[in-house]
């Protein structure tokens with residue numbers, strides 16, 4: 177039985193996939209898996225029995241990835257599952273920044289009891305007029321799942337689009353319309369774009385990247401959109417740029433005491449991924465990832481361990497082993513199997529940085545102490561024996 181703790185509401189279309197081998201728990205201390213959205217896990221004590229955490233979303237800066245890697249806790253996310261929801265919100269953000277749509281709606285509400293509201297509205301409308309986004313230049317920083325969708329959709333709205341992503345994946349590059357002008361220097365985005373939108377993860381190297389110096393390089397009257405994380409922007413500098421008019425509008429999905437009080441800012445309550453479709457997609461992907469890992473040891477879409485996927489278990493069972501990425505680990509493990517008369521059906525071992533993970537399918541019963549013998553190898557941190565007769569699911 178696997179106990180799963182849910183730290184945020186997760187769409188039931190996902191949790192309904194759990195079979196009788198799973199039970200939801202309120203008690204993190206007894207959990208073998210966690211489902212989480214934006215709740216911060218940095219302050220939580222992670223129990224020894226915790227095997228995996230699945231983030232039903234993209235960003236994982238709320239999870240202590242290094243600590244998890246050290247303990248052999250696999251962290252998954254749901255790449256691309258909410259990208260369309262965010263793309264649509266970015267497009268809405270650009271349109272809200274281009275015209276004072278919100279001001280116009282507010283004016284109607286405030287004047288709803290005026291008998292000649294139709295006539296008054298015709299006079300008032302000049303206060304809420306704006307510009308079109310067609311023909312303007314958009315800069316997209318980060319061309320992953322969301323950035324690529326925003327770039328392509330904006331081209332279709334008649335914008336010129338420039339994109340910057342020095343680490344773009346092959347998949348990301350394929351998904352990008354060839355009319356998006358790729359640049360290798362962020363300064364080209366700052367110097368040329370009327371709208372700039374950022375879609376990079378919050379991590380060392382990106383946190384605070386939109387600072388005074390970056391803003392100073394932007395065009396006067398630029399609109400800056402931030403649907404990634406507030407940590408990416410030095411928001412005191414953004415507040416000053418909004419005050420001076422250097423930045424026309426700051427559109428952000430992240431409310432905090434600084435952003436909520438900014439002049440000329442449009443701030444949303446972390447709403448971009450809160451659509452029924454995105455929540456369903458994320459929940460299904462996160463739950464499937466957990467089940468595939470817990471029942472078959474396969475790691476797909478992890479952010480702290482390499483992709484390691486042997487498919488369904490072949491033979492009588494599977495051994496899953498976390499170990500340090502140092503010489504002769506595989507030699508020592510296979511020597512123990514040889515000494516115990518165990519034949520290997522199939523195996524894989526993948527490393528990422530300091531840590532590695534291996535899966536070995538075997539064709540005979542495990543002895544009860546096999547895991548202990550492998551665990552005794554210096555550098556092995558976690559071993560699981562998965563019996564095919566209990567868990568032999570195809571994912």
Ligand SMILES: NC(=O)c1ccc[n+]([C@@H]2O[C@H](COP(=O)([O-])OP(=O)(O)OC[C@H]3O[C@@H](n4cnc5c(N)ncnc54)[C@H](O)[C@@H]3O)[C@@H](O)[C@H]2O)c1
Pocket residue numbers: 233234235236255256258259262317318319320321322323340341342343344345348375376377378381382403404405429446447448449450
């Ligand atoms: N507001 C929301 O509800 C919401 C929803 C989903 C994602 N997000 C945030 O948006 C971020 C991006 O999401 P995604 O699904 O597109 O992720 P993704 O992993 O598909 O794309 C991120 C892209 O950023 C690029 N990148 C990394 N460092 C960079 C740098 N220094 N400069 C330029 N590019 C860089 C990567 O190469 C990658 O292509 C997430 O990490 C998350 O923080 C917010």
Ligand SMILES: O=C(O)CC[C@@H](O)C(=O)O
Pocket residue numbers: 213214232233234235236258446449450
């Ligand atoms: O779970 C959410 O509502 C937001 C998720 C979003 O911030 C993400 O990084 O995917």
